Amino acid sequence: MxxxxxxxxxxxxxxxxxxxxxxxxxxxxxxxxxxxxxxxxxxxxxxxxxxxxxxxxxxxxxxxxxxxxxxxxxxxxxxxxxxxxxxxxxxxxxxxxxxxxxxxxxxxxxxxxxxxxHELLREARELELLQLKQGSMTIAEYTSKFEGLYRFSKISQGTLESCEE
Known part of the structure; x- marks a missing residue:
């Protein structure tokens, strides 16, 4: 935090x-x-x-x-x-x-x-981001989903060092 x-x-x-x-x-x-x-x-x-x-x-x-x-x-x-x-x-x-x-x-x-x-929600979103696959989504749908999850990630929050676990 x-x-x-x-x-x-x-x-x-x-x-x-x-x-x-x-x-x-x-x-x-x-x-x-x-x-x-x-x-x-x-x-x-x-x-x-x-x-x-x-x-x-x-x-x-x-x-x-x-x-x-x-x-x-x-x-x-x-x-x-x-x-x-x-x-x-x-x-x-x-x-x-x-x-x-x-x-x-x-x-x-x-x-x-x-x-x-809550931190558990943030971690769940990060896990969902890491496991995200395009599957049957269009590129636009995939991009939207990716960006929605990414904004909650540690990387987007500028905490790259906490991602080095």
């Missing part, structure tokens, strides 16, 4: 650094109200691992597109949690504050994936 956190921080930093080509007015940090007007998705705590991953990626993309300051990512993203997910986050946040832990975007992502995408 530490590698996932490092990868997420590096991805966000790289994207934020790459914004220099835009004019300075388009990079003005957005308020929470402006971010919400962009209509980022909400997450209710679905146990569907793909829905959880889709939500996380969509919110991260919205945060970057709206030029939200990195130190506000967690605040803005967690505003999009509702129902069970909001209750989970309130408890998680309270626990982290009691431990005097600074909650970064990477730490939030690590906690989110630990809660909504």
């Amino acid at each position: 530490a590698n996932l956190a490092n990868t997420m921080e590096a991805n966000a930093a790289a994207i934020l650094q790459g914004e220099g080509a835009e004019d300075s007015l388009s990079r003005v940090p957005r308020t929470l109200a402006a971010f919400r007007k962009a209509d980022p998705p909400v997450f209710n705590g679905s146990t569907n691992d793909t829905e959880a991953d889709n939500w996380f990626r969509a919110v991260e993309r919205a945060l970057l597109n709206e030029h939200v300051p990195y130190d506000k990512f967690v605040e803005y993203a967690t505003y999009q949690l509702v129902g069970e997910a909001q209750q989970w986050w309130q408890g998680e946040r309270r626990l982290r504050h009691q431990q005097n832990v600074n909650i970064t975007w990477a730490l939030f992502g690590e906690a989110f994936y630990r809660k909504y995408f």
